[in-house]
Amino acid sequence: MITVKEAHERIAVSVKKLPVEEKPLNSAQGQVLAEDICAGFQLPRFDNAAMDGFAVQWEDIRDASQEHPAVLKVTEEIAAGAQPGLPVAAGSCAQIMTGAPMPKGADTVVIFEHTSGFGGSEVKVFKAPEFCANVRYAGEEVRPGEVLLKRGERLTPAELGVLAAFGRSVVPVYRRPRIGIITVGDELRSPGERLEGAAIYNSNGYSLGSCAIAAGAQISGQWQVPDDVAVIREALVEALSASDLLVTAGGISTGEYDYMQELLTGLGIEQEFWKVVQKPGKPFFFGKGDDGKMVFGLPGNPVSALVCFLEYCMPTLSAMQNSGYHGKIEAELVEPFPADKKRYRFLFGRIWQKKGRLFCKVSPKIESHMITSLVGANCLIEAPASLQPLSAGNAVTCNVLPWSSLDE
Numbered sequence: 001m002i003t004v005k006e007a008h009e010r011i012a013v014s015v016k017k018l019p020v021e022e023k024p025l026n027s028a029q030g031q032v033l034a035e036d037i038c039a040g041f042q043l044p045r046f047d048n049a050a051m052d053g054f055a056v057q058w059e060d061i062r063d064a065s066q067e068h069p070a071v072l073k074v075t076e077e078i079a080a081g082a083q084p085g086l087p088v089a090a091g092s093c094a095q096i097m098t099g100a101p102m103p104k105g106a107d108t109v110v111i112f113e114h115t116s117g118f119g120g121s122e123v124k125v126f127k128a129p130e131f132c133a134n135v136r137y138a139g140e141e142v143r144p145g146e147v148l149l150k151r152g153e154r155l156t157p158a159e160l161g162v163l164a165a166f167g168r169s170v171v172p173v174y175r176r177p178r179i180g181i182i183t184v185g186d187e188l189r190s191p192g193e194r195l196e197g198a199a200i201y202n203s204n205g206y207s208l209g210s211c212a213i214a215a216g217a218q219i220s221g222q223w224q225v226p227d228d229v230a231v232i233r234e235a236l237v238e239a240l241s242a243s244d245l246l247v248t249a250g251g252i253s254t255g256e257y258d259y260m261q262e263l264l265t266g267l268g269i270e271q272e273f274w275k276v277v278q279k280p281g282k283p284f285f286f287g288k289g290d291d292g293k294m295v296f297g298l299p300g301n302p303v304s305a306l307v308c309f310l311e312y313c314m315p316t317l318s319a320m321q322n323s324g325y326h327g328k329i330e331a332e333l334v335e336p337f338p339a340d341k342k343r344y345r346f347l348f349g350r351i352w353q354k355k356g357r358l359f360c361k362v363s364p365k366i367e368s369h370m371i372t373s374l375v376g377a378n379c380l381i382e383a384p385a386s387l388q389p390l391s392a393g394n395a396v397t398c399n400v401l402p403w404s405s406l407d408e
Helices: 004-012 157-165 204-214 229-242 260-266 302-320
Strands: 020-024 053-056 070-078 092-096 108-111 122-125 147-149 170-174 178-184 218-225 245-249 270-274 285-288 294-298 328-333 344-354 357-362 379-383 395-400
Touching: 004 270, 004 285, 004 302, 053 070, 053 122, 147 157, 178 204, 178 229, 204 218, 204 245, 204 302, 218 229, 229 245, 229 260, 245 302, 260 270, 260 285, 260 294, 294 302, 302 344, 302 379, 344 395, 357 379, 357 395
Parallel strands: 070 092, 178 218, 178 245, 245 294, 328 357
Antiparallel strands: 020 170, 053 092, 053 108, 070 122, 270 285, 285 294, 328 395, 344 357, 344 379, 379 395
16 A cells, blocks of 8 residues: 555646647647747737727827817728728828728827717817827737747647637647546436446446546446456457556455456556545555556545545646646635544545635535535635644645636
């Protein structure tokens, strides 16, 4: 049996980064950049209007007021995407739309609301803005060659928008990890099926699959199999051939029907460890094949399985994509709870922010079979083994759940 720290270390040295591929922007959501992206041109590309109004020479309107408006001749209308045709001379102006290029000679834009309006051959200006107001200058946001996005950044709508703004139609990214998920047990039924006798619904397939997608992975397949050696072996062979990383839930302990460890070893998966000094999730298997494929054998209890996935599989999926895992922060415990004397403990709970400080508390239901303890939780609270209970006011490590956010 090994410690949580040792488990992380052994997994980390086994990770191989995935190959790089070129993906169209509209299908790269959630993937990780494989190289720095630099600006091919300045932004804005040209001086342009920040507001609808009139491009003027500030000296012509500097003293404008309601009682004594400045009157200017309108020489042209410039729409976004159009090129100015005439320079703005003293006593004249151009009607201009947001984003349209500034005409030569103009240095300021007067907003529409401070004028007599559009449509005439001349316009009255009732209020002068600051000199050079409402103008976006070429290169003020980004210079040519400037690094826009760095390798290792995950592509969200913000990053995709930046790439599109600079004309990138495809982008180099690490391939999504292909993950297979096998759930084991004669008692398992799929949601929607009828329950009879001692049957239960399979929740692991759904919670683990959702976590995998949150980590940017692609599910290569999901298998729900009974406690039958031949059927489990067939599913393992199929899943291993289709996946970079395989997760199993159930059949990994020492019971009469726990075949998973023996079958994996028989298929060439070298065991790196089995059993971790933690609660929940002690019967936790990690191994890898000669081809570098990794296998995580999780307990069947839903809370135990999810704890192991969050603690070990999520960081692994990030590392495979050359992206750091940044889910853990420290918070102050507001209610005491008993630590385990021998095992590192993981408990679902809530974390929130108040007046610049972070606080947390454990969910009321803490046993590994109590799946409803997950409802309302936004973090996984960690506690090293200790002879003494954790007291209110202690600083503890919290792993913020990937689908959650901090409470205020």
